[in-house]
Amino acid sequence: MSFVTSVSTGAIRAGTSVMYASLGEVIAQRAGIINLGVEGCMLAGALAGYIVTAETGSPYAGIVAAFVAGGLLATVHAFLVVTRGANQLASGLALMFLGLGLTAFFGRPYVNDQITPLRDYPVPMLSEIPYFGPVLFDHDPLTYAVFPLAGALWWFVFRSRWGVMLRAVGESTESAFAAGLHPARIQYAAVAFGGALAGLGGAQISLAYTATWVENLTNGRGFIAVALVIFAMWNPLRAMAGALLFGGAVALQLQLQARGVGVSPFLLDMTPYLLTIIVLLAWAQRGQDAFPAGLNKVFRGTG
Template sequence: MILGSIQPAVLIAALMVAATPILLAAIGELVVEKAGVLNLGVEGMMILGAVAGFIVAVQTGNPTLGFIGAAVAGGVLALLFALLTQVLMANQVASGLALTLFGLGLSALLGQSYVGISPPRTPKLDLGPLSDIPFLGRAFFSHDALVYVAIAIVIGVLWFLKYSRAGLILRAVGENHDAAHGLGYHVKRVRALAIMFGGACAGLGGAYLSLIRVPQWTEGMTAGAGWIALALVVFASWRPFRALAGAYLFGGIVVLQLNLQAAGVKIPVEYLSMSPYLITIIVLVFISSGKARGSLNAPGSLNRPFHASG
């Protein structure tokens, strides 16, 4: 039997690794959109994070510094977006698309002399006896730290949006920026901070690809992961745990179809390769449809420029 060669524990472990880059990018973008900003530059910030993380890690020999560098690079590129859209009032959609193109080009330039090099290995997190539990240990407790950091960020974002005052202000700014301004909140400042958080998360996600998942630098290696992250935010109805579920679903199908390819299933490779995108979107469409739930959760001021008026 073909499927006999696939081990569930290995599959789950691989799934978590495959899902982490998208999860990081999506949770960052979720916060940005909750603040009412649509940043289509996720792909660009991811790939810049990928190359920046790779360069720093290779130069210093320290993958941790690499990840920090990636987050900073993503944040700086996002700051450019914040400057364009919040200060210069440029159109968010156009600026985001430009950011993606710019990130792709800049990363190709920066990474020219790093093609074909192996980055320093990122160690697995030592969880002691947990990792030795049969099945569970192999599936859930033998990963690098970033997998858990990503989950921690999701929980943190959930707590922040739901229970903290700053999170309430952020949601208020995204829901109705005129009212938030009228109450004396700094719409642009809140949005700029959210945009930078989104950039840092996207950068981390990109570096996870180039330092752990692949691990290598190749031009255009994000291959649309940023776009999937964007779609994930919408179909997850701007809810952190749904974004987590969506990312793991996507990761799971990526890994499964790779295994199926390896096992020689008689389905053309093209269909298998497109299946993760297709299935993730179909499932999320079904989850978010019904009772106009998704649209209720959408930030009211999303993608509307804010002009402070006297």
């Protein structure tokens, strides 16, 4: 395979899990709730998916379980910040620790277990196309699904009536309430949905990509997802691009090494974060249009 083909394919493989998580976080933050505990939701999804797959033999049952588990864990966050008005950043960090602890605790019997993985389904004919074929049409179902999902979420946020409601809540719960909406319900739904997608992201790692469960399987990808949401300025399609960029950075350093080119993994691993900061700076210069105003409260509270 050519270098470009290899890196592009790798970018999609490595970027998919983060893409799910950041798409979910886009929705949550569009409702004015930031969830720093995405990492915990990803782990919950990864483990729940793995356990259910191991017990039932069906990775599809595992996907459902991952969706539910990620959503349930995020609902804890929603309860704390929406119903109890708790500090969002603190609650999110606590959620991360909870996910880490719970999955390590309940995941022990499943380390070294073996599951029927969610396998790749090359699309007949299309996967044979030179260059593009293997890049786009030789993946697992979760990877295929994430791209249409990004498009659908973009339509949902910017073109649908529901999206208007979501964004209205994210701008100001008071005005949304005055307009006859139920801000709390919408925020609950958005946060839970965000966690559920993070759960799918985790499942993509545990069921398809690696077919493995180990403690801390996601290795910080949840934090990358949060960073990407901001990089994407709360736009699902940009989040998709950001996740591919992250996946590309990972794939690039490995593909270069496989070709005997020495790269410092440390410097390459910095790039997604530095890029995000640069994008933030560029956007800030143009005025923070895309910033859900509701989030300002979080960032202007005293912590």
